[in-house]
Amino acid sequence: MAAQLRAAAARRLRSGSRSERRPPEPPAVEPEKIIKMFETYAEEEDCLGMEGLCGLCEAVGIDPETDVRLLCFCWRVGAKKPSMILREEWNEGMCRLRLDSLDKLKKFVLGDSCDPTNLEQKQFRDFFKFTFLFSREGTHRTIEKDLVADLLPIAICGRSCHEETFLKFLEASSTTRVTLDQWCSFLEFSVKVGAAPGFEGYEEDGAWPLLLDEYVEQLKADAVP
């Protein structure tokens, strides 16, 4: 919406006149097309589940298992429940994003809008949190660590120097599940604290989750010859 307003204002400026010429209408979004698209891919009445999303990905041309852009798309659309997009969410989101055809969708997904590397920190934080929430199983509040091992490299988009070391640590540790707090804190941690084994910027009373404290402790101990 904002983009269109800007465009209209720019046009007005260019034309320079104060005439009451109405700005040209932006191309209308056809809700029927959006609904139709939903029904093409959705395997259930009201929601686009994993199967449907896989189909969508195939149509767009990305790999649903490894491509972060799927997650980014779901985030942009505004999915709230894990592993699915509801009909209402789809309708509202696609309308908002003005994607009423497969081509537009393709352009959107394959373009910059779904590339998380361009997101600034605050937005990325939000996206990162979303990836966790979206990847849960049903009503669970936590994610199994195997899934985390797969998800983290995709979701973090290279923004963390701790990616490898942490995953290795997680594999060996006794924790079985990861909580939302731990997930989000990992991102903050990656931003604030330097790489192992120095861990510059790490403070013991920095209110990091115990898991991260253990991670630092373990790696520091390992580093000592």
Next chain:
Amino acid sequence: MLVVDMSTVPKKFVIKPFRAHCQMDKEQAQNIWKSLSSAVTEIYNKNASLLSFEELYRNAYNLVLHKHGDMLYEGVQDTVYTRLRSVAEQVAVCPDNQLLQEVCEQWKQHQVTMIMVRDILMYMDRTLGSVSSQLLHNQYLRYVPQNKKMAVYDLGLWAFRETIARHGQVRDRLRKLLLENIRDERLGRLIDHNCMKCALYMLSELGIDSSNVYEEEFEVYFLKETCQFYRSESHLFLSQNTCPDYLKKVESRICEEMQRVPNYLHANTRPKLRHIVETELISAHTPALIESKKSGFCDLLRQSEEKMADITRMYALCFQVPATLDLLRSALHEHVRAAGQLLLNDEMKDPVVLLRSLLALREKYDNVVRNAFRGENIAQKKVKEAFESVINADTRCASSLVAYIDELMRSGLKGAAEGEVECELEKVIIIFRYLHDKDVFEVLYKQYLAKRLLNQRSISSEAERQMLVKLKRECGYQYTTKLEGMITDIRFSRGAMEKYNTHRDEKKMNEVDVKTARAASCDIDVTMLTAGYWPIHPAIPCVVPDVAASASESFKNFYLKQHTGRKLTWLTSSGTAELKAIFSDVAKHELTVSTYQMCILILFNALDFGEELTMQSITDATKIPHNDLRRHLISLCTPKYRILLKRSKGKGFSSNDKLRVNNSFASKLRRVRVPLVAMKELSTHPNSSHSVPAAIEEDRRHLCEATVVRIMKARKQAQHNDLIAEVTRQLSQRFHPQPQFIKKCIESLLEREYLERNASDARLYVYLA
């Protein structure tokens, strides 16, 4: 006689100019000077008595008056210098052994002479010279005009200094002699104090207004030598003697040096001397004194009863040098900690013995602090810290303390007067205060108290109550509500029993039916326990014999009539029964057995002589749980109390074992109390572990989470560190939580969405309503 009334005479003062005196010419002046000069010489020759003070003074006065003051001054100066130079020659050739006396002599003489000269020339001084330092204390002369000459007396001092004291042949030798004397005195020889004093005071006076001469000529060297002397002496002495002896030596040396000051040293030297002595004798050696194997501080502590005087001395000496005192305190702390640790390393110690030794240890070091360390707060704190660290490193201590209190309550406080009881309990509380994990203590104490109360083992209920009062004072009333509830239960039970017995007696009187009377003839003594307070968990009651059942029913009905709405459950797992057992005509005994055992034994009444019961049939009839059954049965089959005989050999039971009454049971006593064999879990030697029982861990987690929520609810938001600190503070009465533990609780609450982190500051927690 003419009386003049001055009030009427007009006063008129007329100031007339001085009548011009005749000028004194140079020659006259010279003559006067000559006479003065020879007078001075006479004074030097100790012939002062031949002179007239008045005349000399007048002469000098006149000279100055007639403006010949300068000449006079210079003349005097010359005379003094000349005289002193010749004296110097004399002194210089003096051999060493007489030098000191000679110098002193000359100095004394010089002083006397110069005073006389000064008196004579006082007018000159006042006019020409700057005011002598000796007169400065006269307030009217405080204003000193500039560019004046030195006063005569000071002139004399200056001269003496230049000619004699700093004479090449005198200066160094004098100093050497002074230092040698001091050295000799230190080594035990006697020296002439007067001479020393005279010489040293001379040096200080020669500085005129400052103490430069004294310091430069003597003090600097003296201090250096003192330093070296004591450095080597202390090293030598310490290497050859024990520490207490060294300390005694130090004490005497310090005394000696301080005495030296009033004896002949200048007062200013005192602090410097003290500092050097303290450094060389005390500071330099304190670490060695603490560690030394030759009755060093640590050794002394170990034998503190005998060596209290030595420890006191050491403290008193270190007290003068605060830095060493800190070392001493740390050593004390370490020592106490190590001693405590040693006690606890002995795994085999019986808990009561362990605690008694801990108390003894505490007593011992308390004495040390009180006597040797003058009861100072810092030392007390150090000892307390040492004990805390020892006691909390080992979970045996909590259980030992409980066992010790148990022993006191059962037998230790027997016959003790009230004051003694108070004293003992106070000691116990002191150890209790050291404990961090007070909740572990509470659980154990409850168990032991329950046993004591139910078996009526406490000697004095007053003592029990006193203990609870003390615990309440330490930890708050919540800590002791349950314990107090237990004691109250016992008291109420007694009351209830009395009521029941009166009621039953009445009933008996009114009862005509013999059968009912006999059924109610089994006596019963009931203890009512409020469920929440006691650490006993009700299980399903077993099947009791009819006699007992009817008696308990009767009581139950009576009680429920009095207190409606309550639910009663019989605890057959506890309790005792007294059975009259007739084994044969001669063997009649009264057996005191447990409730379960009563149920088992009564079963045999229905059998014929020699008939047997199987385990299974016993279980079916009584419904006693399997493990309890085994334990209670084994107790009836032990060699000492073989009331029943079993088929299988050895200690164990097989599933199809058969039991019968032992008709040849014999005991010397008429009343036999059958003890229960101990189970491993009830052993009074808990393993020394560092982990807390799981149930208590669970309790702690709940408590911690509740505390966090409560704090957050009140504050709405809190910083991580503040939250941890506040939680620790609030929980400290029960146990000392680790920060990691609290963190875990916080994370759990984060997950359950009681709290959340602030978006911009990850360290800030926000309460979610």
